[in-house]
Amino acid sequence: MTDRTLTEADLRLLAAAGGAAPSLHNSQPWRFRPATDRRGLLVYADESRAVPVADPDGRALHVSVGAALYNLRVAASHLGWSADVRLCPEPEEPELLAALDFTEAGPAESPELYGAIAQRHSSREPFANRDVPEAVLGVLIQAAAAENTQLAVLEEAEARRVMSLTAEAESRIAADVVRQAETRAWLRLEAPATDGIPAEALGPLDHDARVPMRSFSGRPPSPARPTQRFEALPQLALISTHGDRPVDWLRAGQALERVWLLATLHGVRASVLHQAVEWPETRWRLRDTAEGPGHVQMIVRLGYGPPGSPTPRRAVDEILDLSGTGSHAGGEG
Numbered sequence: 175m176t177d178r179t180l181t182e183a184d185l186r187l188l189a190a191a192g193g194a195a196p197s198l199h200n201s202q203p204w205r206f207r208p209a210t211d212r213r214g215l216l217v218y219a220d221e222s223r224a225v226p227v228a229d230p231d232g233r234a235l236h237v238s239v240g241a242a243l244y245n246l247r248v249a250a251s252h253l254g255w256s257a258d259v260r261l262c263p264e265p266e267e268p269e270l271l272a273a274l275d276f277t278e279a280g281p282a283e284s285p286e287l288y289g290a291i292a293q294r295h296s297s298r299e300p301f302a303n304r305d306v307p308e309a310v311l312g313v314l315i316q317a318a319a320a321e322n323t324q325l326a327v328l329e330e331a332e333a334r335r336v337m338s339l340t341a342e343a344e345s346r347i348a349a350d351v352v353r354q355a356e357t358r359a360w361l362r363l364e365a366p367a368t369d370g371i372p373a374e375a376l377g378p379l380d381h382d383a384r385v386p387m388r389s390f391s392g393r394p395p396s397p398a399r400p401t402q403r404f405e406a407l408p409q410l411a412l413i414s415t416h417g418d419r420p421v422d423w424l425r426a427g428q429a430l431e432r433v434w435l436l437a438t439l440h441g442v443r444a445s446v447l448h449q450a451v452e453w454p455e456t457r458w459r460l461r462d463t464a465e466g467p468g469h470v471q472m473i474v475r476l477g478y479g480p481p482g483s484p485t486p487r488r489a490v491d492e493i494l495d496l497s498g499t500g501s502h503a504g505g506e507g
């Protein structure tokens with residue numbers, strides 16, 4: 175063990191990687207701060223960036239921060255550190271969602287994953303009618319399992335059932351003016367921004383109204399959006415956890431990003447269909463009773479197609495707090 179500590183350049187690289195993670199409506203609800211000894215990083219929720227109507231319990235916020243956490247682990251590995259992660263380490267400080275303690279035990283993640291962080295985008299475009307090979311799906315299933323979650327790739331009947339629940343949830347969202355206003359508030363159709371969803375990233379709606387892509391600006395969308403024919407049967411995968419507490423949500427987020435980065439390395443695109451997870455009734459019905467009592471956290475659509483457009487991110491100075499240093503104690507890993 176040496177006395178090596180995190181330099182400002184290391185911290186900036188880590189924060190940029192964490193900040194590149196996917197998040198609900200690109201809300202980026204995270205803040206990072208170095209630990210007192212500069213051999214660790216503290217990860218906080220930024221509640222000012224919550225999406226309270228769609229996500230009243232902060233479940234999606236935790237999933238988003240979990241995704242950032244996985245990117246931090248990959249970036250730490252890129253810097254030659256191994257990260258020991260403690261989730262929700264201080265019960266009396268609920269905004270502190272994770273503490274990473276770095277050791278020089280050697281890189282823990284595959285080196286090529288770091289490059290995938292910048293290549294990964296949501297692709298809301300139609301995919302080809304081509305299945306992701308079993309071998310690649312197997313890699314993704316293992317990756318989710320390594321994060322204590324389950325990735326279930328759906329057969330046709332289950333995929334159709336999940337699409338129908340998603341369409342039902344999408345209709346509920348379209349009929350709810352308060353939720354519509356909240357979603358619209360994250361659209362960035364004109365001015366350049368540092369968060370939210372720009373027009374280029376929106377993608378078309380399905381011409382045949384079979385694949386229930388989220389319409390971020392209502393149904394029918396306003397302004398109108400083009401339609402295109404989507405793949406005949408989307409390849410859908412569910413990420414589930416045994417429990418449904420903040421630590422489980424953080425695990426689901428880490429699994430989401432681990433799966434998504436690996437998919438990116440294999441040339442597989444992904445987008446999220448989260449609508450049915452946002453309503454308790456449809457979320458409950460998403461559960462596959464044959465698979466046991468799992469809690470569905472994410473629905474991911476996988477396939478082959480355009481890579482998707484980059485979305486903006488806040489500057490590192492806004493998400494990395496170098497003003498002081500944080501302390502941290504024991505917690506639940």
Ligand SMILES: Cc1cc2nc3c(=O)[nH]c(=O)nc-3n(C[C@H](O)[C@H](O)[C@H](O)COP(=O)(O)O)c2cc1C
Binds near residue numbers: 237294297370447449
């Ligand atoms: C918890 C969560 C829920 C999301 N829900 C949706 C969704 O319902 N529809 C969608 O198109 N994208 C969804 N996304 C993807 C985000 O919109 C996307 O990550 C964000 O806009 C940043 O873009 P990027 O993934 O290209 O970096 C979700 C992402 C997360 C983490």
